[in-house]
Amino acid sequence: MNTSRPQTILFADVSGSTRLFETKGDQEARRLIAAVLDALTKICQQHGGRVIKTIGDEIMCTFPGALNGVLAACDMQRKMGREIEFVRDSLAVRIGLHHGDALEEADGDVYGDAVNTAARMASLAKREQVVTTAATYDSLSGKVPEARSLGKARVSGKLLPIEIVDLVWQEDTSGMTMVQSAIRxxxxxxxxxxxxxxxxxxxxxxxxxxxxxSMGREPSNQLTIEADWVSRTHAMIEYKRGHFMIADRSTNGTYVRIGDDDEIKVHRDELHLRKAGTISLGQSFDVNTGDIIYFEAD
Known part of the structure; x- marks a missing residue:
């Protein structure tokens, strides 16, 4: 019988694993990724957690409380920064976590809103970063890591964007700007x-x-541009991590100019839209003269 209970879900994955396979070869890359996942597993268990599963270069864990998960995440990042083998090969992980209700199946797997939210936090994290929801962070008590606000992000299944934060796991925080007061x-x-x-x-x-x-060739997009070089769902603009970001999902790429700077080609990647500029879907500005999108950030 499935049971629902509050728990902390944590996802961690190896950043840049594709490059690792290209530079190290399949066998060595698999060995290095296995070594990282093994180190993360040990830290998870040290903090009272349980590994649910590993998928490729990703590990999914659950913890009884938010503080367990937060401290484990920070220790995971510190381990990656100290282990000589990991540092030598520029290995890093990105981590996302969230505390909430999750359904637990008889075989030990978990699913539900907390799992979806934690997975979203991991997708927003960059290498060497721990991202969690402000609600999870605000539930902590005692001596906890500092945090920096990343603004709001959308999570599938939730009507409104939610506040997210970046945990400061580094032991030497000189030179870093703390905004914990703004979070609370x-x-x-x-x-x-x-x-x-x-x-x-x-x-x-x-x-x-x-x-x-959304922008693209299909009428279902909020902005439709009917051109052969524009993909059906070409690009998406979304407010996350405190900025408006454009994410390209197309075949031909998205070209962006910020102010008078040279154009930037964004292909299956994201770019921060700042100040004012122009966007061209699928073609360079030198070719596209009729379907330029103008933007201005305030």
Missing amino acids: GPAAAEEKATLRLRHRAQQVTLDTESKPF
């Missing part, structure tokens, strides 16, 4: 950001609570 402060103090888009006669304004804005 009232939500009304948050600065509202907007992004204005213009394409021909269409004008749109996005804010921190707007749903992801």
Whole structure:
């Protein structure tokens, strides 16, 4: 029988594993990834956690409390920064976690809202980073790591974006800006950001609570551009990690100019849209003259 109980779900995966296979070869890359996952498993168990499963270069763990998961995540990052073998090969992990209700099956696997949210946190984390929800962080008591606000991010199944934070696991934090007080402060103090888009006669304004804005050839997109070089769902603009980000999902790439800078080709990657500039889907600005998208961030 499946049972639901509060627990902390943690995902950690090896950053840059594709490059590792290209530079080290299959056998050595697999050995290095296995060594990383083994080190993470031991730390998980030391903090009272349980490994649910490993998939490729990723590990999924569960902990009885939020503090267990947070301390384990910080120790995992410290281990990656200290182990000579990992440092030599520039190995790093990115970690996401969340505390909430999760359903536990008879075979020990878990699923549900807490799992989905933790997976989303991991997808937002960069290498050498631990990302969690502000709700998880605010539930901690006692001596806890410092944290920095990353703004809001959308999570599948939730109506509104949720506050997320970056845990400061480094022991030497000189030179880092701490904003823990802002995290625990009232939500009304948050600065509202907007992004204005213009394409021909269409004008749109996005804010921190707007749903992801899709652009592409299919009519189901919020902005439709009918051209052979534009993919069906070409790119997405979303407010996350405190910025408006454009994510390319296309075959031909997305070209972005910020101010008077040279154009940047974004292909299956993300870019921070700052200040003001232009976007061209599927073609360089030198070729595309009729379907330029203008943006201005405030």
